[in-house]
Amino acid sequence: MSALIVLTGPSGVGKGTLLRSLIQRHPELYLSVSVTTRSPRPGEIDGKNYYFVSRSTFERMVANGELLEWADFAGNLYGTPRKAVEDQIRQGNRVILEIELQGARQIRKNFPAALQIFILPPSLLELEDRIRHRAQDSEEAIVRRLQSARTEIAAADEFDICIVNDDIAKALERIEATLFATATC
Ligand SMILES: Nc1ncnc2c1ncn2[C@@H]1O[C@H](COP(=O)(O)OP(=O)(O)OP(=O)(O)O)[C@@H](O)[C@H]1O
Ligand SMILES: Nc1nc2c(ncn2[C@@H]2O[C@H](COP(=O)(O)O)[C@@H](O)[C@H]2O)c(=O)[nH]1
Numbered sequence: 713m714s715a716l717i718v719l720t721g722p723s724g725v726g727k728g729t730l731l732r733s734l735i736q737r738h739p740e741l742y743l744s745v746s747v748t749t750r751s752p753r754p755g756e757i758d759g760k761n762y763y764f765v766s767r768s769t770f771e772r773m774v775a776n777g778e779l780l781e782w783a784d785f786a787g788n789l790y791g792t793p794r795k796a797v798e799d800q801i802r803q804g805n806r807v808i809l810e811i812e813l814q815g816a817r818q819i820r821k822n823f824p825a826a827l828q829i830f831i832l833p834p835s836l837l838e839l840e841d842r843i844r845h846r847a848q849d850s851e852e853a854i855v856r857r858l859q860s861a862r863t864e865i866a867a868a869d870e871f872d873i874c875i876v877n878d879d880i881a882k883a884l885e886r887i888e889a890t891l892f893a894t895a896t897c
Pocket of ligand 2: 781783785
């Protein structure tokens, strides 16, 4: 069973929605809290959804080697704090990173044993619909995210497993089956 689990997929596909349910059902899983230079959305809490930091703080963290991976995505910087992840794994816990493609590739290179899951939308049209209905991003941000989505979806076959998030309950079941599959011989 991999201690480190990466969940990737285009913005708006439903990663956060699926992970909220997953953690509720399996509180023993540790969901890494990322650092970002993005401004908080209404309702987002510093330290819970993200650590919201300035660009200079983020750059200092990169220079000090404090991030396990990081990426420039749609105009903002995002990264995984190294210490919390390493502490949790040392304590025997399984850690989930919800990150985009560039970060997932860095993790694959540095932690080849990590389990890498890619979440796909039923279609690009449905993805756009979800981002727009979420109503959390500017038009400019939506366009950038949809542009990135094409590149990300094209890379889906790099991943250990791809799961289509058509129906939330079914997608969650598939994630659980992947995470808690027991080895047989
Ligand atoms: N299976 C689904 N069917 C319909 N709507 C969904 C489904 N899964 C998620 N959604 C909705 O899609 C929107 C985007 O979901 P969410 O914010 O979880 O995406 P995300 O992948 O975490 O995005 P980001 O990477 O930008 O953080 C939300 O409004 C959510 O309620
Ligand atoms: N490489 C990383 N990507 C991350 C990290 N935390 C979040 N993300 C991804 O960024 C986009 C945009 O997120 P949003 O909250 O602004 O919608 C999304 O794909 C996230 O999965 C991280 O630490 N590293």
